[in-house]
Amino acid sequence: MSHDLPEKTREIFGKKPYLSLYFQNVPTEPLQFRLEAAKNQKEVFISRNGRALASSVAPLTQAKRQTDSVQIQSTDLVAILGLGNPHLIREVNAKLEPGQILLLIDKEKDLIFPLWEEWLEPVMEIPGRHLFLGEGSLPLLWNYLESLPVERVSGIRILRNAASVTLEEVFYAETDIRLRKILSSKMSDLLTKFEFERIWVRNSLVNTANFLSPPNPKTRIEFLKEKFEGVPSLLVSAGPNLRRQCEWIRSIRDKVFIMSCDTSLKVLLKHGIIPDGIMTLDAQTHSVFHFLGEDTSKIPLFADLVSSPPILRNLQFKSVVHSITAKYLVDASGELKREATAGSISAESLLGPIGDVQSGGSVATTAFDLLRGIGCKPCFLVGQDLAYSGREIHSTGTHHNEKWLTLLTRKMSLEKINEAVVRKRDTRYVPSVTGGEVLTDYVLDLYRHWFEESAKSLNFPIYNVNTQGAKIENAQNVTPEEASKILDSFPKHGYFWQELPAWKPEIIQEDLVGSPTNFKKDLLETIDKVKETFSDPSRQEESYETLLSLFREKLGPWEDLRYLIRKTEVYILRHKDKLDETRKKQLFISAILKEFTGLRRKLLAGET
Numbered sequence: 031m032s033h034d035l036p037e038k039t040r041e042i043f044g045k046k047p048y049l050s051l052y053f054q055n056v057p058t059e060p061l062q063f064r065l066e067a068a069k070n071q072k073e074v075f076i077s078r079n080g081r082a083l084a085s086s087v088a089p090l091t092q093a094k095r096q097t098d099s100v101q102i103q104s105t106d107l108v109a110i111l112g113l114g115n116p117h118l119i120r121e122v123n124a125k126l127e128p129g130q131i132l133l134l135i136d137k138e139k140d141l142i143f144p145l146w147e148e149w150l151e152p153v154m155e156i157p158g159r160h161l162f163l164g165e166g167s168l169p170l171l172w173n174y175l176e177s178l179p180v181e182r183v184s185g186i187r188i189l190r191n192a193a194s195v196t197l198e199e200v201f202y203a204e205t206d207i208r209l210r211k212i213l214s215s216k217m218s219d220l221l222t223k224f225e226f227e228r229i230w231v232r233n234s235l236v237n238t239a240n241f242l243s244p245p246n247p248k249t250r251i252e253f254l255k256e257k258f259e260g261v262p263s264l265l266v267s268a269g270p271n272l273r274r275q276c277e278w279i280r281s282i283r284d285k286v287f288i289m290s291c292d293t294s295l296k297v298l299l300k301h302g303i304i305p306d307g308i309m310t311l312d313a314q315t316h317s318v319f320h321f322l323g324e325d326t327s328k329i330p331l332f333a334d335l336v337s338s339p340p341i342l343r344n345l346q347f348k349s350v351v352h353s354i355t356a357k358y359l360v361d362a363s364g365e366l367k368r369e370a371t372a373g374s375i376s377a378e379s380l381l382g383p384i385g386d387v388q389s390g391g392s393v394a395t396t397a398f399d400l401l402r403g404i405g406c407k408p409c410f411l412v413g414q415d416l417a418y419s420g421r422e423i424h425s426t427g428t429h430h431n432e433k434w435l436t437l438l439t440r441k442m443s444l445e446k447i448n449e450a451v452v453r454k455r456d457t458r459y460v461p462s463v464t465g466g467e468v469l470t471d472y473v474l475d476l477y478r479h480w481f482e483e484s485a486k487s488l489n490f491p492i493y494n495v496n497t498q499g500a501k502i503e504n505a506q507n508v509t510p511e512e513a514s515k516i517l518d519s520f521p522k523h524g525y526f527w528q529e530l531p532a533w534k535p536e537i538i539q540e541d542l543v544g545s546p547t548n549f550k551k552d553l554l555e556t557i558d559k560v561k562e563t564f565s566d567p568s569r570q571e572e573s574y575e576t577l578l579s580l581f582r583e584k585l586g587p588w589e590d591l592r593y594l595i596r597k598t599e600v601y602i603l604r605h606k607d608k609l610d611e612t613r614k615k616q617l618f619i620s621a622i623l624k625e626f627t628g629l630r631r632k633l634l635a636g637e638t
Contacts, residue, residue, distance in 0.1 A: 039146075042154050048170060049154060052142045052163055065116070065144040076114045076144065083114025083193040093117035096189060097125060105184035105604060109133040109209055111202045112194025113141055116149040122189060123153050131183070132159045135171070135205060137198045139164035165201070175212045177367050180220050181600045186213050224597040227372050228625060229313045230336040231593045234373025236632050237335055237342060237352070238380055239550040241542070245346055247535035251332070251353040251385035256405040257530060262286045262520055263406035266305065267394045268293035269415030271498050272425035276301040278495070278510035279412065284522040287406055289332070291393040292320040294413055297425050299324055306527065307332050307351075309397035311389070315340050320428075330532040332400060335377055335384065339632065349535045353400060354378075356386035372593040376553075379587075380544045390480030391473075398484065407490035410513055415499030416478045417460065417470040421449060461501040463494065470500055478502060550633060553588065557630050560584050560591075564622045574602070574614040581622065594625035 035043075035053070043050040066077045068089050075084035085092040093115055102108060104127045110118060113136040126132055132153070142150065142163055153159050162171045188206060195202045241248050264279065264286040266272065272294060279288070280303060290298055290305035292312070298305055308329055310317060313336045321341065331347040335354050342350055354377070356370035370386065378384060387403060389396040394414060401409055413425060455471035460478070462468035470478070478500050485492045485504035492505040495513045508516070531538040563569070563584055569577060578599075585591050592599075598621035602614050609617075 036147075038155065039151060042151065045157075046154065046160070049161060052139055052161075056143070057140060061140060061143055063138065063141050063144055074116055076116065076141065078114075078138075078197070083112070083197075084118075084191060085115075089115050090117040090121075093121045097121045100187055100189060102126070102187050103184060104130065105182055106187045107131040107133070107183050107185070107213065108187045108189070109135060110189050110191065111135050111205060112191035113145065114191045114194040116145060118189065118191055119145075119149055119153060123156070123159070126158075128156065129158045131178070133171070133209075134159070134161045136163050136194065137165065137201045139167070168205070172208065172212065175209070175216070177369070178216065180213070180216045181596075182603060183213070183217075184604060186210060223372075224600070226313060227593050227596060230371055231373040231590055232629050232632050233313050233336045233339055234371065234377050235553060235590070235629065236339045236635075237333075237337065238373075238377040239546055239553065239633060240339065240343065241352075241381060242540070242546050243343070246331070246342060246350045247538050248342075248350045248352060249531055249538050249540065250381065250383070251351050251387065251400065251403070252383045253385075254351065254404045254530065254532065255385065256403075258287060258401075258527070259405035259407075261406050261523055262408055262410065262517060263401040264288045264410045264412060265394060265397055265401060265414070266290045266294045266298060267411070267413040267415075268297065268425050268428045269413040269417075269496075269499055270419040270422035270425050271415050271496050272297055272413030274497065275412050275495060275510060276303065278514070279303055282514060282517050285517045285520050286410065287401075287523065287527070289397050289401055291397060292317060293393065293428055294425070295320055295326075296324060296428055297413075305329060306525075307532075308347075309393050309400065310334070310337050310341070311355075311393045311396050313338060317341065318345070321345055332397070334371075334387070334389075334396065335373065336371055339635070343635075349532050349538065351532050352381075352384055353387045353396075354384045355389045355396065357388050373590050376588060376590045380542060380546065380549045382541070382543045390477055390484070392477050395477060395480050395484075398481070402488065407488075408493060408516075409490070410493045410495050411481075411502075411505070412495050414481075414494060414502070415468075415496065416474045416481075416502070417462070417468040417498075417500040418457075419468060419498040421469065463496050463499055463501045463507045468498070468500055474500075481505065554630065554633060556584070556586060556588050556591070557626050557633075561623060561626050561630075564619050569619060570612075570615060572615075574611060574618060577615060577618055581618075591626075591629075594629065595621040597621075 062079050064077050065074050066086070068075055068085070069087045070090065073088065073090045075082055075086055075089045077083060096118060102125050108122060108126060108131065110122060113119060113134055119134060123132060150161060154161060160174065162168070186209065188209065190202065262285060266288060268291060276297070280301070283303065288305040289307050289309055292308055292310040295305070295308055308326065309332045311334045315338045317338060318341050327346045328348055330349045330351055332351045332353065333342060335352050354370055354374045356368055356374070358366055358368055387396055388399045398409065457469055457471050458475065459467040460470050460475060482503045493513055493516065494502045494505045494507045495510055496507065497509060501507055527533055560581070563580065582592070598617055602609060602617060
């Protein structure tokens with residue numbers, strides 16, 4: 031293809047800039063890929079150095095048989111592996127709805143030249159259709175999938191052009207596995223969002239409205255970024271190994287900044303160790319049990335904005351340092367995309383920049399990224415077993431352990447309780463720090479992989495101080511004695527952070543964009559307006575689409591309130607062909623009234 035590209039191609043590049051990369055280096059030698067005429071008239075196939083990559087007789091019939099054998103739903107994400115049969119591209123594309131996702135994948139990027147004008151260009155001008163050619167395009171593919179909203183996706187359908195796949199079996203097999211794994215993870219994330227997103231929005235809005243309310247002075251992690259440059263950190267988790275390391279922690283206390291997960295706080299305090307900060311992430315109120323009975327008035331609480339409001343309202347801390355969970359992804363156009371927790375838009379409209387922290391789903395992963403963000407390096411992990419070391423779930427001294435002790439009887443031992451919990455999990459064996467294997471489960475293993483992947487991108491070492499538990503690749507698994515020798519080269523920190531606002535709340539100065547009082551007032555007015563509108567019986571006479579538009583209109587600038595009923599919206603979208611109009615309206619109105627009543631009650635809680 032000439033560098034002098036047609037106007038239509040240039041228009042496509044404007045919408046999908048990454049496609050232009052395939053045309054930057056046009057081969058000067060004769061192409062190894064050619065578009066050949068099949069024996070059947072008006073049918074074609076691709077050949078590679080004379081070898082046919084589809085039927086040389088009837089490639090269209092071959093494509094039709096393949097597509098007819100696969101039932102493609104309008105909510106499926108579809109991928110074609112190997113593009114040796116152009117008719118397969120056209121047949122699959124014709125079966126898809128406008129905007130439905132189609133991924134065209136081939137190991138050879140030079141395929142684009144014989145295929146572009148007649149076969150690929152008409153497909154690429156349709157939104158949702160994407161082309162990934164060559165091994166170098168795979169990072170872009172994975173980033174695209176990671177950033178893809180999956181609300182409209184119910185499954186994945188993969189079609190393979192056999193002749194293309196046979197030439198590069200390993201490439202296509204690994205691509206197939208990764209495609210399914212990423213989509214499965216995205217679907218799992220979506221289910222988690224459905225389960226918790228309403229709570230996240232509710233908590234974020236309530237915590238924002240109460241930002242200046244007693245008893246705890248509040249600030250933002252944004253003000254602590256890079257303030258701890260070069261200070262070693264100790265991230266304490268509640269794994270079974272923790273209780274064996276407490277004496278060692280006491281011995282190196284003056285060398286490290288100690289961040290405790292909420293689950294491990296009780297264990298540290300029982301051993302006389304007061305951490306420099308506590309990290310909490312859970313949006314549910316039951317996490318209050320990690321603090322009950324303990325004096326936390328001298329310790330700042332590092333709390334994600336979605337943390338349970340009753341904890342921030344009813345317990346005393348030195349201060350509360352808020353952060354927002356967010357991740358950054360590169361989409362198919364090559365642009366960096368920020369994906370923050372639902373509720374953050376409204377919060378930042380009042381508070382300004384709060385500070386982003388990336389999370390792997392657990393308190394420990396969030397605390398790890400927070401420590402990186404404030405400049406701590408290197409990082410020492412303690413109690414991060416990520417496994418059932420000794421077939422135990424947590425270290426002795428945690429809230430969970432205290433609760434189980436109340437259940438002990440002559441016939442019910444602590445070991446039996448632990449065993450019952452383990453047997454309910456999706457367990458597996460992974461390499462241990464001792465050189466053998468240790469039992470873990472699916473979720474803990476996901477956290478382990480998160481630490482391993484995160485460690486790759488850091489410019490400082492991670493030390494896993496553990497004598498049991500899972501081995502963490504890309505981290506240095508060391509004993510307490512080895513860790514002490516490493517810390518010998520670091521000076522005592524002198525607790526310099528005690529002069530920073532989070533530890534000296536009397537000097538906190540929050541310059542907010544707006545007024546929390548007005549924020550709460552405006553939010554309550556919007557809630558009441560929406561409730562009044564959708565409580566009107568006459569709304570049942572209107573169409574679902576009209577109600578949906580009316581709802582969005584009534585929200586005004588409160589875009590985050592949509593998340594309260596997103597689960598219902600997506601359910602209706604996915605079952606639009608099975609639900610009649612009346613049922614759609616009933617589900618929609620019922621969800622609005624229930625969720626907005628609950629949010630109003632939470633906003634008014636604690637007022638006297």
